[in-house]
Amino acid sequence: MHVRIAVAGLGVAAQVIYLPLLARRRELFEVTDVCDLDPAQAESVGRRLGARWCADPMAMLDRGGFDALVVLTAGTHGALVAAALERGLAVLCEKPLAYSQAEARALKNETRLMVGYMKQYDPAVRRAVALLEGRTVRHLDVTVLHPTGEAQLAFARVRPSRPSPTALGPWIRADEEALDTALGAAPAPIRSLYSGVVLGSLCHDLALMRTFSGPPATVEHTAVWEGPSIEVGGALRQGRYSLRWHYLPGHPAYRETVSVHHEEGTLELVFPSPYLMNAPTVLTASSLDGTTEVRTVHRDVSEAFERQLEAFHALATEGTAPLTGLAGGLADIVTAQRIIRSVAGPAIGGEAHDA
Incomplete structure (x- = not known):
């Protein structure tokens, strides 16, 4: 099953690792949306990939049109992950999941969550x-x-x-x-x-x-x-x-x-x-x-990282539990x-x- 995927955060991890690998695995993923707080960065990457672009991750979530989200933003990820899970998306969240226990414990639909520990x-x-x-x-x-x-x-x-x-x-x-x-x-x-x-x-x-x-x-x-x-x-x-x-x-x-x-x-x-x-x-x-x-x-x-993406595809399409979900991240x-x-x-x- 083909997974339509959005990427939030277009810094080093996106440019060096995730976007090249997602392009390598087009049989599994289609990048439909990208987002970065820097509008010029978002537009540049979006145009190159033929994807919709946005400078507000919450607005991207509200717009929808994809099945899964990769969170590569800086800082704590609690609020963005929570909003994505509430919308029923599968979420691959780069570490750390959050800065506080409270953010992690508040997450719903946790069976749709993978924390990105590629090692x-x-x-x-x-x-x-x-x-x-x-x-x-x-x-x-x-x-x-x-x-x-x-x-x-x-x-x-x-x-x-x-x-x-x-x-x-x-x-x-x-x-x-x-x-x-x-x-x-x-x-x-x-x-x-x-x-x-x-x-x-x-x-x-x-x-x-x-x-x-x-x-x-x-x-x-x-x-x-x-x-x-x-x-x-x-x-x-x-x-x-x-x-x-x-x-x-x-x-x-x-x-x-x-x-x-x-x-x-x-x-x-x-x-x-x-x-x-x-x-x-x-x-x-x-x-x-x-x-x-x-x-x-x-x-x-x-x-x-590629094996991790394969596991994320299995989570998104079959519900296969990742090696680290909410419990491990917490x-x-x-x-x-x-x-x-x-x-x-x-x-x-x-x-x-x-x-």
Whole structure:
């Protein structure tokens, strides 16, 4: 079944990833509508694709004429996702789902929602899940080395979106209101750490943790230092975890290493920059054969984002449940708030105080 799809937000993710992949999979999707708060950006992309264009996502939803929505806008996504689900659309929402638990808990028709954690669909991750079956994770260790976005996108010709302050104003106010709900009167650096780092990037690793071992049972240790860098540690259901995320502007390349240690060996995944399409994640599986350590390396050039879109098509046409829906997205918000409470201390307000 052909799915008519609208895209809200025409920045980096749309230009480098989603629009090229949707064009690649024309047998599954037809892009009928595009939207960006920058009217010139919306018109330029719309004309190029032969799609209707709009500078107001809510007006696009009211106009209708499509079956599904991909949400690629900045900031919290709660209000836009809620409006799309209320209209019966299937929704693929890039992370984070929302800034507050309240926004997520208010969503209706949640069986039509997919949260965009493409790394869960990476062929290396799916193989690792299969290799882990029946085994207990003793320790999960993650290190992310994150250079500037400009460095990761040096190969791409991205046209930045430049919405006016007037167009941005209501959405910025919605972000601030959601952060007030989530964190109370937390200072700006804490808000930035929560929205930009934990929910903006580290959430991918929270999703991988859920994939391999379930949400963390505790957040026992956090440290934040210049950069920023953040370190988080605690207990899994039957083991421990350590997460380290470093913003390193001059680092030569994005690199994410995830090591999963179980009682019979180790699975190590090394992820390249997500903007490099069809660049394989390398999975190295170590095990024992008699007295010999065996290391098997797996590389698959299938694109994780493309597999995610295939899963979204199955959700839109057949109701097939995604790997992360509302429950998983909400679990990551709660974990993010626990991390911030550990950083800021018991004086933190909002939902994080009791997360």
